[in-house]
Amino acid sequence: MTVVQVLRKRVRTARPTYDVSSPLYLLSKLDSQQWKFLCLGFWAWTWDAFDYFSITLVMPHLQQLFDRSNSDIALALSLSLMPRFVGAAIFGIAADRFGRKWPLIINCLLLIVLELAIAFCQTYKEFLACRILFGVAMGGLYGNASATALEDCPDISRGIISGIFQAGYPMGLLLATAFNALLVNSTVQNWRALFYFAAGPPALLIIFRLFLPDTTAYIEHDAIRSRRNVQSFTSEFVDVIRMHWGRLSYMIIFMMGCTYLSHGSQDILQTMLRYNHALSSTKITTIQTVGFLGSLFGSLTMGFISDIIGRRFSIILSCFVAGALVYPYFYLSYLPGLLPVVFAEQFFVQGIFGIVPVHLIELSPYAFRTFVVGTSYNLGVLFASPVPYVETIIGEGRPLPSLNGNGNSGSDQRFDYSWGMAIVFGCAVVFTMVVTFLGPENKGGSINDEDDDGSVYQAPFSMVSPVVNGNANGNRNGRVWDGESWSDR
Template sequence: MAVVDYIQDRSRTLKPAFDPAKNPLRLWASLSLRQWGYFLVGFFAWTWDAFDFHTVTITYPELSATFDRTTKQISVGITLVLMFRPLGAATFGLAADRYGRKWPFVANCILLIIFELGTGFCQTYSQFLAIRALFGFAMGGIYGNAAATALEDCPEAARGMMSGIFQSGYPFGYLLATVFWKAFDENTPHGWRALFWFGAGPPVLLIIARLAMAETDTFQGRIPLRGARPSIGDFAEEIKLAVVRHWRILLYLIALMTGFNFMSHGTQDLFPLMLRNKYGFDSTHITLIQVTANLGGVTGGTVVGFGSQIFGRRFSIIAACILGAALLYPYTFVSGPGLYAAVFLEQFCVQGAWGVIPIHLIELSPAAFRTFVVGTSYQLGNLVSAASNSIETAIGERYPLPARDGERIYDYSLVICIFAACVFVYNILVTGIGPERRGMALSNDDLDEELGPDMVSDTWDMQQSIPARRY
């Protein structure tokens, strides 16, 4: 009966809140210069994380030729990155929650520089896989720390909009990767390697900017409650505590992030290959289409994120997923001029749903383990969806098209369409049954309850009892 009551409550609370809309310009002005500084560092860190990831997805053919491997084998490099991300998320997330956002972020960026440079110098397929696995560990630590840095000090009324802008860093990073790849592909003798070497540069600027800034106000407010810094044994105990105390909300967020990662990777990663193989588009045409798609993503993340402050987090996500599912056919089967509108609107919906996620995760996460829960749930969702590229390429090989210039090509349109449709339905269901805590005070600290000796309640129950606007 408790389960039935909960599901009925979830369905009733999907009714849009219709809170009064505020002028976006006034919301931007409500952030202080200090808050803008934190936001921009977090935004550009997330942007470059996306750039680094997509340097592989957009260079599949060149990597295949260099290492003499099939596209499916090269996609293993993507799978390894996704598989090792949770380890980095847990490591850097716990460090950021215990020691501060600043120094774990700096260490994280240093590793990104090293492994991005290393990828550009790989000479064998084995080296490529090894360095991408290490890169996955470093990349895993970015999301949780960047999201906490960017959003936890934001004024409550501006959270939805700033969350959408923050998440738009992902399609913006993809757009930058596409544009710079186009520039390097035609103007350097080093081919794909130059793109990876270039990718190691901007994190240096992020390190310099973060070193010039203090900890966020929200984190500093919790420092007196943290006590002395723990030993390695105490640190291990905190890891156990975080999992044992918050396993329900962590499992839910992992399930949510699994669907969202399948949605983004399923609609994006093989799309350039589909355009090249099935429709015979050249690199210039593909670049224009990808730029259009990512402009749609940037717009969607901002608009839907802003809308979630008015209509509610869950309602906004579900609405974007329904529209995205309806647009799948033109997205994958139209090859004429209408393709530009289709890709813009499809990624508007995909990244629009994603635009709600950063603040939704932060609001649902326990304050004392915010970076750990946000980053780890996101990256474990990535881990579950790690084989999305391999699954799609493997299924695609069952639907061959006539060979072109002696090259085998496959009907990835059909695969992407069916695969993404299933994922959209999954996301609608999981989001619909989940909790929401729009409007909660992010400065609340539940550390005394979490670390006290007589812990009996769990986070899920606590979410239903803490005074906050419930929808």
């Protein structure tokens, strides 16, 4: 197959599918237990985002306390992203081996301990150590939370449920912003009060999880594995890596692009608005809140839209619009004009993430879903972890004149952080569009299928194939993949 033929096939397979259903109808397909699992996964992911974003909100306080520069505090953000894949691997394997319940409970206990540890930090080194450990705990949460929320979900409702689950991320950012305004400047404990508070909700998640069973999908698979006893868990795990390394590699690369988009547009936004545009804290909070609302609605909307026009087409469309807004998003300083731009940019950036959970789960091998989804997501985060640090360093390479005319030194120093953010974000848009265009899609395929002998569900995969086929013979529900579309025998 020539390169031209491959590209033509990628265009054909990215065309919208127009499978339209009412959102209310899709939501009505969930039973009460599935709603509970969705609620649990949503709030677990919400608090993961709250924990991460809290640091960006208190950066000025940390700079003053530790006597460090913006780039030093940005390094702490990067260091909390880097070890997340370790937690994803550890807790993912545990969840696939022992069930979703207890790994999530242990994960939440670690979050409580580390939140309190951060609040008691007195030195910069202690702070960095806590953030590294915190990254491990945060990394273990995503795969388990997404599997809990989605794996029992009816196939027809996956897209909209994926969007609802991912909306937990901007919800966490909104809550962090609200409680930062409520606690940080109005309490004696200052920034530490935010982290004292953050240690509380994970305890509620633990109580909630204790009263819920494991997901039906996991229970059924565990029963099959125990009954058949075809191979040990370890050898089965090795087989999954050997059979699906190409798929896992693609998912990591895809998530790296998505993470560059998200963190590239958000992590040092507050710093950029303060130093580039000299906006007050009140205006910055307003801008961030509008952006988070855009993220919330984007996740909900694009998750549902992806059920109508396809996962890949929705992601490419969102990247295109996000790229078109690069200049006004990073350089516009007129507040009334900036607000709708920020809303729209975050709508489409986080709209992509509204598709990510279901897209990753549909591409994951059945038996090790938590490990594959969590590890691919967080390895992508690892490779994108330098984002806030790189953006800060690029920006500090372009000094700006002081606003008061006293030169660019001391407390009057200003740097062009917009330049660094625009470069990183623009490259991420192009990269993510290309990777998504060339990648696979399994929209509509069952995510709970197994072979008759209970062994790991295998699906043929090619880095240039538009979909992951239904089984080893290329069949799905009695239909055959002919290289371009599913057709009856």
